[in-house]
Amino acid sequence: MELLHREGLARIGRFRTPHGEVETPNIMPVINPNIRTLPIEIMKRMGMQCLITNSYIIRRTPELKEKAMKDGLHSLVGFDGPIMTDSGTFQSYVYGDVEFHNTDTVKFQVDIGSDISTILDIFSTPENSNEEASYAVEETKRRIDEVESYCERSNIAGPIQGSVYSELRARSAKIMSQSPASYLPIGGVVPLLEQYRYSELVDIILTSKLNSDFSKPIHLFGGGHPMFMGMAVLLGVDMFDSASYVKYAKDDRLLFPEGTRDLKELTEIPIWSPLHDRFSMSELKSLERGEKTQALAEHNLFTIYMELGEIRERIREQTLWQYVESKARSHPALMQAFRRILAYSEKVLPYTELYRKSPFFYFDEFSAKTPYGVRISNMGKFRENYVSIPKRFCLPAGLDPKFIHEIYEKSTVNFSFPFGDLMVPAELEESYPVQQSIICNRIPEHYSWKNVDIDEGAVTARQFPLEKIRFLADVQFGQGSGKALFSENIKIDISKNTGRIRTVRKNGEIIATMRAHDGYLALTMEGAKIIKELHKGIKNRVRVTEDSAKFNALGKSVFYQFIKECDPQIIPYNDVLVVDPQDNLVAVGRALASGREMREYKKGIAVTINHHQKNSS
């Protein structure tokens, strides 16, 4: 799995199969090899890149089995793109035991040329006791181990089971990540999806994701309703499958981005629907059964692809969080689930970028609990002598910034600004998300700066710009970095136009710049050398192979596969030092992933270089 764009745990990625690449997030429509509701051509026109079918049904139907064995799965289905096959686990859950065994089920799928074959895992239901769910996890482990030899030849899906028990989901996710399975579906969740139990799904998905190898795609079995897909992607799901487009069609139900509607209740066919230009509403309602199912299935699948397109666009512009936040208001079950997500903000923080391309929308008290809200309040703790901020040192918003800077400089106490429901250290006034937010006007009134001990004489106790860059350096590179970087012989260049800090020089040489877009620091090689001397070991570093270091020293990006070691505390979009195996600094650049992801991804760009040791000639 290659990471292309990101927003926290949500990602646009790419994975390869023998029949081509899939761009994620994406969906595999379920095709029943016996009943073709929609022609493949129509599905392809909607943008279908891959599909899923059931090897159990093929194997049980003599004509299908024979054709699959003779001509291959792709010829049987009539699709030359990636095809995943399921094993019959779901049928055994619905109808009781199936007549095949794990090894021969996998062998059959591999033999007919499936791009992703699924083991016969044990379906754990939400009603399972801990003991039953534990059996499902352990037996599923035994079954993935049993087909190890097939994993070398083919992509094998190793489902994560464990019912609603977080420890079991975590264990199952770790087992499957360490196993040779290259594709990780989250299983046993269909009953929860059908009952709108989204809050429990949040626990299951996040626990599974955070305990899985980031280089393996995560699939949500049965999770193809457009109402929940955005939220699932935000939690790290890459792939979905869906039979719902047909199931709902058979029941005269239409999928919409925010829910489902009965045909008989509808008056208008939406203008975006593929049915809009083909039927009037009364024509649609009076179609005979087969034709009606096909028409509604087409509408339903179109809705799913439309929603997926929106989700991918949201990740590219890094507004998926906002999308999910506003969509949560469309159903109480989603809202409850959204609140549950906020309980995981600390756990998601390591994967949350230092800044996003998009502004931060501050709506209400929930905004303070998002990972960005939590980060900004944690940043207060980077202050020396941090105490949870006493009110009398807080400044009311709306004061002239010049005045604030002036009283800051005549005092030595910690100042904070109200930022929605949070108090933010004054030094972070320009840094993401404080200045880059669009905020509802909810300003607490009771703060007073009047009690602050201000020296009205001309004495300047400290300089605001210097304190600001020192504070930012501590936040970005660790305690003590500010004083080490910005000690004597420092000159801070301030833009005449904007009044903002632009560059910082030491002995005439630029050591850091303050980035206009996010208000954080970027280091030059001179600045990076100071940080390297200050912090030993692996701190702030990405250590690369000897060969990679030669390229990185010339300004070429760092690729995941050449990373030998890195600081586990790296957060995406912060500056990192690129060092060779002997700890020589060869470049400094922007991390595109967290420390953990850097160790797990195997393909793609991990660090883009801003400054480097040598000029290419």
Ligand code: GUN
């Ligand atoms: N389809 C829906 N849920 C599941 C599951 O848990 N396992 C498998 N193999 N297929 C499924």
